[in-house]
Amino acid sequence: MxxxxxxxxxxxxxxxxxxxxxxxxxxxxxxxxxxxxxxxxxxxxxxxxxxxxxxxxxxxxxxxxxxxxxxxxxxxxxxxxxxxxxxxxxxxxxxxxxxxxxxxxxxxxxxxxxxxxxxxxxxxxxxxxxxxxxxxxxxxxxxxxxxxxxxxxxxxxxxxxxxxxxxxxxxxxxxxxxxxxxxxxxxxxxxxxxxxxxxxxxxxxxxxxxxxxxxxxxxxxxxxxxxxxxxxxxxxxxxxxxxxxxxxxLFLDPEGRSLSWRHELPGLTLLAPDLRSERGRRQVMGTAGWHGVETTKGGPQTFVVSSVPLLGPRLSLVESLMMAIPRMQKYEDDLRDQWQSHAHREEWRRMLSEVLRMRKAGPITVLSGEIHLATRAEMGSGPEQIHQLVASGISHRAPPQAYARCLGALAGLGEAPLPGRPIRIRPLPGQVTRYVAERNYLRLERRGGQWRAIWELEESGPTPAMAL
Known part of the structure; x- marks a missing residue:
């Protein structure tokens, strides 16, 4: 070395x-x-x-x-x-x-x-x-x-x-x-x-x-x-x-209990809740973190950076299965890390409700990483629709294709933590599967006032642009 x-x-x-x-x-x-x-x-x-x-x-x-x-x-x-x-x-x-x-x-x-x-x-x-x-x-x-x-x-x-x-x-x-x-x-x-x-x-x-x-x-x-x-x-x-x-x-909580931040750019609000400083086995954020979310009004376009994907498949089913198999319980912390964990279900609903509140001010897009795959998701439809773009693994090598296919099959079961607002995992533009197992990053471009997203995939190259 x-x-x-x-x-x-x-x-x-x-x-x-x-x-x-x-x-x-x-x-x-x-x-x-x-x-x-x-x-x-x-x-x-x-x-x-x-x-x-x-x-x-x-x-x-x-x-x-x-x-x-x-x-x-x-x-x-x-x-x-x-x-x-x-x-x-x-x-x-x-x-x-x-x-x-x-x-x-x-x-x-x-x-x-x-x-x-x-x-x-x-x-x-x-x-x-x-x-x-x-x-x-x-x-x-x-x-x-x-x-x-x-x-x-x-x-x-x-x-x-x-x-x-x-x-x-x-x-x-x-x-x-x-x-x-x-x-x-x-x-x-x-x-x-x-x-x-x-x-x-x-x-x-x-x-x-x-x-x-x-x-x-x-x-x-x-x-x-x-x-x-x-x-x-x-x-x-x-x-x-x-x-x-x-x-x-630099941060929303002057005492530093939470390191969430928010910035206002011309025509764009950026919010990044801190999902680690106050995290516990039964808590994603504490009082300081939630205050930062609840005081964000949104704007003409809002990007919310959620380090762990906010819109995801029904991982609680996998969590229940793993807890029933003793030799799989060592993976419990990996699933408890997710918003969809049984332990965080009520907080997950609370966060989704806050994102819907921000959506009233203008379009909102959640940006996430963490899973070493590329994918996207939607919640709801029409004027309340929320987009999520996941770009994960700029240098972390991609997991096996079989893992991406299994996760895609699980996503097919659907999930709706908020009544009447189902979450759907969608393929990237130009792709046929819900998850892409390639290293990747995301381009967000504003042209003539309109935002679009392009995933840069290691082997497949750039995806067609997706309007936000």
Whole structure:
């Protein structure tokens, strides 16, 4: 394995669309003790702020305001252009599942990042203005390996002394830093992220597989809480260019109990509920998370980023079957992670009702990842219809075709958690099956005020455009 990178960036993060400018943050990592190079906008230098250090690396942030008339910034001798005018035609990329559970850091870079290279080529031909990252930006599952306290996490949760926990904290922070530094220095991602500001929401693998759906004695233990704290710290740092002090400015809950966010762009509302910070085995969101959803009014077009698909097949049947078979019960947390779980049924209905409320202000589309397949779904019809677009697996390899066919058969049974508003899983444009087992990402394009969606599939190529 190659040495851990000691320099990455700049990586751009969206902050706000102002009437005459775009505000972004730019994150860079450099060897500790080295001051990063000059950055400037319209000839004016921008002074960086040191955010964190770990394992000989220092992470810095530049806060940039890019005027519409001068959408460029320079860094270390390279000038880059950013789309700053967001009121007209617009291109947005949606990606998720940027890694794998086992051995991700040792994969061949050309194989792993082929879809990032495709996204880069499209950006160079017709620039993207924004990149929505819908969860599992890293796969941190193996970060717990290599330390005796967490080698068998979460199956074994030993007691630990304060000194042992302090040692484990050092280990976990170093491993999370390593994963972000390696993942965010990947070919394709590096070039895209230097010119396309990102908005990110996390999912379980950004913490550990199944976080919040695991046994409570594991997640509430001192070790579990330490793992969550380090995952949160590095999530803020590398996925938002932020620290705890920035939370009131970036998220809907100023206290940070929930890391849900909402942004208003010209003609577009973006909402991303945090489905992890307050999650428990019988809860998807707590008071803070629900407040963020309930205070969102919607607009001419609303995109809701739900890291776990909101419209899905009747997985509760599979959950019941698995619980009846002892050797299958180890997969319980995978199904409890879903909105459709028996444990979350009432919350699922509540969320669907809130989405219908937002729909009254204008069209609404749910964007989801997580399942390593591409698909779409609809709820209801006519003026209350809700679309869901699932794009999952920009670098995670696709599951077997048989898995996609089985899930498609299950979807044929139908589901209607809200009376009179059935959920239907539909094939992508140009496809005949409900689920496509290929790596993929999504293009969202506004042309002449009309939105359309195009899935970019690894083998099949782009789908025909679907009107939203």
């Amino acid at each position: 190659t040495p851990i990178p000691d320099r990455i960036g700049p990586i751009l993060y969206f902050r706000a669309a102002e009437p005459d400018a775009l505000r972004v943050a730019a994150l860079v990592a450099r060897p500790e003790g080295e001051t990063p190079g000059d950055m400037e906008v319209a000839g004016t230098p921008v002074i960086p702020q040191l955010l964190a250090t770990c394992e000989g690396r220092a992470v810095w942030r530049y806060d940039l305001t890019l005027p519409h008339g001068s959408p460029f910034y320079g860094f270390e001798g390279v000038e880059r252009r950013v789309v700053t005018e967001l009121s007209g035609d617009l291109r947005i990329a949606f990606v998720s599942c940027n890694g794998e559970e086992h051995g991700d850091l040792g994969r061949d870079a050309s194989e792993r990042n082929v879809m990032w290279q495709r996204l880069l080529g499209q950006h160079q031909a017709a620039p993207y203005a924004l990149m929505l990252m819908g969860g599992d930006q890293i796969y941190a599952d193996e970060a717990t390996h290599g330390h005796p306290l967490t080698e068998d996490w979460p199956d074994r949760v030993p007691d630990a002394t304060p000194a042992q926990l302090e040692e484990l904290e050092t280990h976990l922070r170093a491993r999370f830093f390593e994963r972000y530094l390696r993942t965010f220095s990947a070919p394709g991602f590096t070039e895209v992220s230097a010119e396309v500001p990102a908005l990110c929401v996390w999912d379980d693998h950004d913490i550990c597989d199944g976080w919040g759906s695991l046994r409570r004695d594991a997640t509430s233990s001192a070790i579990g809480q330490l793992l969550f704290r380090i995952a949160r710290e590095t999530y803020l740092l590398f996925q938002h260019g932020a620290t705890e002090a920035d939370i009131p400015d």
